Structures are given as structure tokens and as C-alpha cells.
Amino acid sequence: MVWSNDKHITDLETDFFLNSVKEVCPSFTGNELSQFASKLKLAELKKKDFFLESGETQKLLGFVTKGLIRSFYVDKDGNERTVGFYPEGSYATHYPAFVTQKPSKYTIQCLEPTTFACLSFDDLQWLYRQSQNFEKYGRLIAEEVLKQQQARIESFVFQTAEERYLDFIQQHPTLFNRISLSHLCSYLGIERQSLTRIRQKITHK
Numbered sequence: 001m002v003w004s005n006d007k008h009i010t011d012l013e014t015d016f017f018l019n020s021v022k023e024v025c026p027s028f029t030g031n032e033l034s035q036f037a038s039k040l041k042l043a044e045l046k047k048k049d050f051f052l053e054s055g056e057t058q059k060l061l062g063f064v065t066k067g068l069i070r071s072f073y074v075d076k077d078g079n080e081r082t083v084g085f086y087p088e089g090s091y092a093t094h095y096p097a098f099v100t101q102k103p104s105k106y107t108i109q110c111l112e113p114t115t116f117a118c119l120s121f122d123d124l125q126w127l128y129r130q131s132q133n134f135e136k137y138g139r140l141i142a143e144e145v146l147k148q149q150q151a152r153i154e155s156f157v158f159q160t161a162e163e164r165y166l167d168f169i170q171q172h173p174t175l176f177n178r179i180s181l182s183h184l185c186s187y188l189g190i191e192r193q194s195l196t197r198i199r200q201k202i203t204h205k
Contacts, residue, residue: 013065014040017117020063020089024144025137032133039123043116051092051116052108057101060118062092067114068178071106072186082186083152085111085175092116095145111179161190162198 014037021036022028028036043062045051051069052058069092071084083106086092097104101121119127127134155164165188169176176184185195 010042013042013115013117016065016088017063021137024140025133027136028133032131035127035130036134039119039127041118041120043118045110045114045116047110047113049110049114050107051110051114052094052104052106054105054107055103057103058094058098059121060116061098061121061124062116062118064088064090064092065115065117067110067112068175069108069110069114070179070183071108073106080186082183084148085172085179085183085187087175087178091141091145095142099142111183156189161188161194162201164188165190165195165198166202 017040018033018037021033041060043051043060045067051062054073064086066088068085068087069090070082071086071094072080072082075081092108094104094106094108097106098121124138128138155167159167168184168188181192181195185192188195190198
């Protein structure tokens with residue numbers, strides 16, 4: 001990871017992060033938000049750079065202030081399987097591995113030049129000890145991660161490939177033109193030819 005040591009995190013990036021925090025947990029005081037901001041560090045990565053690689057222990061929690069990343073794992077046949085896309089306003093993390101500080105089985109890669117507001121694991125634990133609001137925020141984020149994971153699991157149990165595709169373009173309309181079809185197919189769990197047939201079918205309806 002490339003740190004921007006020659007410049008501090010900007011007010012714009014800080015405000016973007018803190019506004020997101022307040023949306024999740026409106027009870028934060030101004031002083032608590034200042035404590036949050038004091039622990040932020042800036043990281044800037046290029047397209048195709050890795051924020052986290054499989055086998056590494058994630059020491060930094062990254063909040064995407066600009067850009068787009070994807071999370072994937074490599075299956076037993078050596079194929080990359082995309083499990084998520086995370087644009088501005090999302091956290092870059094394999095959350096279970098981060099909170100336990102164990103090596104991750106996933107890789108997080110930038111699909112665009114990406115800027116992160118980062119918190120170290122140790123700083124996050126320090127913040128949790130400062131007030132209940134920090135603990136509450138951490139719990140709410142963990143709950144959101146769990147809901148997203150459950151929704152993805154259930155999409156493969158209860159939905160067809162076409163329904164998964166329609167859900168994706170409805171829930172993420174701005175992402176469609178920012179990701180490759182190969183990554184989208186991997187995420188949806190279908191072959192390129194199947195996606196072509198689905199799109200043609202929808203077009204003819």
C-alpha cells in the first residue's frame with residue numbers, strides 16, 4: 001500500500017467520512033467526531049493495486065472516499081471469484097478477519113485509482129474505549145456487513161441468475177459502467193454467454 005506521507009487527509013475527505021459516520025450514528029458529539037478525525041490517515045492506491053491480499057492480516061480499516069474496489073477469492077481451480085464491489089462511502093475490509101486479526105482469505109483490489117481514509121486496528125480499539133457511541137457505531141457497521149453477507153447468500157439460494165442480475169442493476173445503477181463484464185459474471189456466478197442471453201431476453205421484453 002502507498003501512503004501519502006507528504007500530505008494530510010484533506011478536509012473534504014474528512015468531512016465525507018464524518019458525514020457517513022453521522023448518518024449511521026447521529027448521536028455522535030462534535031468532540032467525538034474530532035477524535036475520530038484525529039486518527040484518520042490517507043492512503044492512495046492506483047488501479048489494480050491491492051489494499052489487502054489473501055493470507056495477510058488486515059491492520060487498517062479503509063473507508064473509500066474516492067474510487068472503486070472489489071473483493072475476491074481464488075478457488076481451487078485458480079479462478080478469481082468476485083464477492084463484492086465497494087464504491088465511495090464503503091468500507092474496504094474482510095470484517096471477520098479484521099476484528100479477529102487473523103489472515104484474510106480474500107483479496108481487495110482497486111478497480112480505479114482509489115483514496116482511503118484509514119483507521120488502524122489499534123486506533124479503532126482505542127476509540128471504542130472512549131465512549132459508547134464509538135462502540136454503537138462499530139456494532140451498527142457489523143450488523144450492516146452481516147445483512148449484506150446474508151443477502152448475498154440468500155440470492156444464490158432463492159433467486160435465478162436473471163433475478164440476481166436485475167437486483168444488481170437496480171441496487172447499483174452507477175456501478176454498471178464502472179466494472180468489467182467478467183467481474184460482473186464472476187459476482188453473479190454465471191458464464192459470459194449466460195449474461196449475454198439474460199441481457200438479450202430483458203431487451204426483447
